[in-house]
Amino acid sequence: xxxxxxxxxxxxxSIRSIHHDRHSLFVGDETGAVSIVDLxxxxxxxxxxxxTDSILTVISLGDHVLTHSRDNNVHLWKxxxxxxxLGTLSQVDDAQKPQLVTSVGVNALNFSxxxxxxxxxxxxxxxxxxxxxxxxxxxxxxxxxAIGRPDIKRTAGSRMPIxxxxxxxxxxxxxxxxxxxxxxxxxxxxxxWQTRCHSESVMSTAISTKFGVSVGADDRIARFDLLTGExxxxxxxxxxxxxxxxxxxxxxxxxxxxxxxxxxxxxADLTELGNLSYHSDTVECLEFASxxxxxxxxxxxxxxxxSSDRHSSQHTPPxxxxxxxxxxxxxxxxxxxxxxx
Numbered sequence: 001x002x003x004x005x006x007x008x009x010x011x012x013x014s015i016r017s018i019h020h021d022r023h024s025l026f027v028g029d030e031t032g033a034v035s036i037v038d039l040x041x042x043x044x045x046x047x048x049x050x051x052t053d054s055i056l057t058v059i060s061l062g063d064h065v066l067t068h069s070r071d072n073n074v075h076l077w078k079x080x081x082x083x084x085x086l087g088t089l090s091q092v093d094d095a096q097k098p099q100l101v102t103s104v105g106v107n108a109l110n111f112s113x114x115x116x117x118x119x120x121x122x123x124x125x126x127x128x129x130x131x132x133x134x135x136x137x138x139x140x141x142x143x144x145x146a147i148g149r150p151d152i153k154r155t156a157g158s159r160m161p162i163x164x165x166x167x168x169x170x171x172x173x174x175x176x177x178x179x180x181x182x183x184x185x186x187x188x189x190x191x192x193w194q195t196r197c198h199s200e201s202v203m204s205t206a207i208s209t210k211f212g213v214s215v216g217a218d219d220r221i222a223r224f225d226l227l228t229g230e231x232x233x234x235x236x237x238x239x240x241x242x243x244x245x246x247x248x249x250x251x252x253x254x255x256x257x258x259x260x261x262x263x264x265x266x267x268a269d270l271t272e273l274g275n276l277s278y279h280s281d282t283v284e285c286l287e288f289a290s291x292x293x294x295x296x297x298x299x300x301x302x303x304x305x306x307s308s309d310r311h312s313s314q315h316t317p318p319x320x321x322x323x324x325x326x327x328x329x330x331x332x333x334x335x336x337x338x339x340x341x
Contacts, residue, residue, distance in 0.1 A: 003336035015329030020289035021060030028055025117168035130160035176202030193229030197222035215241030245286035256283025279330035293323035
């Protein structure tokens with residue numbers, strides 16, 4: 001199996017975050033650039049330099065976009081009222097690019113993406129990335145500071161394990177840590193549960209309504225119950241997992257690895273269901289999207305030129321019913337799109 005479309009408009013810059021909303025993909029790369037891709041036409045419509053350092057998080061919020069970077073800022077952008085016409089990115093003028101609404105200073109010295117829910121963000125603590133702050137996005141007010149401070153302890157001869165992954169859930173936060181633990185906290189700072197999912201650092205987590213999945217620098221994949229923390233482990237053949245995403249029906253999930261592979265698994269029993277091979281380096285981020293179903297004849301292999309630049313809107317594949325698609329962003333700068341069944 002091969003991807004049916006490749007987006008290369010970020011050049012060789014590593015793709016660090018992808019988010020799907022409605023008919024668009026929102027993409028951030030290691031240079032701080034963010035782009036919006038029209039999934040009907042499989043072309044980027046807007047690209048702007050949102051930050052001065054690598055993007056950690058891009059989240060679409062209706063007519064706004066949240067971006068989070070290693071330049072220690074979270075920005076909120078207002079999208080233009082009308083979408084730019086399809087064309088080369090150089091033809092998009094400043095009036096058609098998102099406008100900065102507000103900025104919040106954060107501690108982004110580690111690699112944890114921020115989490116967003118209900119107008120709040122969760123980020124590593126401003127002074128110590130072992131703890132967690134919850135901030136009101138519009139005002140920048142810290143609603144909760146240093147979640148985990150009483151419970152996270154430094155082991156002899158070492159520093160405290162920093163936060164590597166965050167999710168805001170009902171009444172609390174789920175966090176993955178550098179020492180392999182995954183923990184759920186209330187917003188009052190009470191530890192609900194904790195489980196040692198990995199022997200090395202947690203690299204990425206994903207959650208659904210009932211379960212979460214974590215991957216790490218080791219060879220394990222862990223599924224955990226969101227309410228109890230009860231865990232099921234899968235020992236894989238190779239170490240080094242970078243990203244994970246759960247399918248919308250929560251029956252399967254996909255894992256991106258340091259070797260460029262993408263593997264699909266059953267949520268029920270962690271059975272491997274398939275292997276997707278295209279990227280030459282780490283798969284940094286994964287995102288599911290629903291988009292118009294292209295003809296099978298449009299499959300592109302990695303010898304083709306940039307699919308998103310080579311086809312004009314007049315040559316866009318005809319759309320049928322919506323198709324569930326997996327978007328994978330690689331360190332090689334490419335975004336592969338896969339039909340997901």
